Amino acid sequence: MDGSDVQETGAAPASGFRHEALLYEGVDDFVERTSSFIVEGIESGEPVLVVVAAEKIARLRDELGARANVVHFADMLDVGSNPARIIPAWKTFVDGHAGSGQPLRGIGEPIWAGRSAEELIECERHEALLNLAFAASRAWWLLCPYDVDGLPPTVLREARRNHPFVLAAGEHQAAQECRSLRDIAQPFDAPLPDGPVSAWEMRFDSDALAHVRRFVEDRAAHAGLDALRSDDLVLAVNEIVTNSVRYGGGQGVLKMWETPETSISEVRDSGHIDGPMIGRLRPTPNESGGFGVWIANQVCDLVQVRSFTDGSIVRLHMRRR
């Protein structure tokens, strides 16, 4: 893993990946700046994938006219309502053009004003991990739009910490405060507020997996999840609990609780979750492990993974409707 620090050298990163935040002011400014980025790509014969909200896709199609036919679009709500699904989508795009020899362009807007506080933290973690995921990549340029009008200064400051480049008011800047790859690769230990005291709880070990599944089914029914989503949640929790049994000290604690919108399942153990990309790399079936968090990310609306000095926590969110 390349641990070199971008701001120490002051030069462009060794990788072909250019990860740049675009600060825009309102939708019209968004359309103007992103469409010119797209048109530059089209004119150079570079494949372009745009992953933004549906309304913005519609505006861009209008702006680009017939040129939109050579651009790939995807709705960010489909691709990345759970932001941990976004890196695999970019990998598919980049790997899918491996033979072409052309640089690629992408636009991805994972953060908008409506994101919950927990989603926002996971989106920011995703932005940081992009730098790691494509540290040894072929040439491609990913523009990440941030709405200066709609987002608080804390979010914009964090955007500068996660992007080696920032495009603001037409000017490209190298972001001096961008995190190093070494820092990004550290175990993720952002705090998680404790669940409620009233949460349902069970301890588990290797003999208790079937009990865990019955427990989750009961609580899923209580939360009003339909049969398909209940099956999904049972699958996901079973995988995370199995990880604890295999890698996290052989035992742990499962807690479940509800908010009006969500059913939350939390698995705690005494192990460490070291790989920063856990759950974000498509599994190859001949790997013996590492599927658990991937599966959880595909079926859950949000997954929070934390690794502290005294143990790990994984929280799975399932919207109740």
Place this chain on the structure above:
Amino acid sequence: MGIAEDAYLEQLRTSPVGHRIAIRLSGEIDLSNVQDLKYALDEGIEEGGPVLIDVSELSFIDSAGVHVWVQAAEALKDRGCLVIHGERKSLGRLLDLLGVDDMVKNLHRVHHAS
């Protein structure tokens, strides 16, 4: 809370007519009994040919169980294949999520229960 059923695995072998090993899996497969699944498949791997796995009575399997199938298919290579027969929705979902169809060419899924 209801009483949890222990995960169990029932094995059905038909004597070879056309040299097939057929296994019926019932109940649930997880880390606690996945080794039994592996043992059940060993003979099929050794003999080669199609190994039929009836999963119409299988109410749960996790990625550890699917991994055993994948390993069996890879050990068989061009000497045989795995045929997963009668998958329920949740198993179909898991196989799709793991991308098994794209990555393992000699694992076939036959959906309709007999």
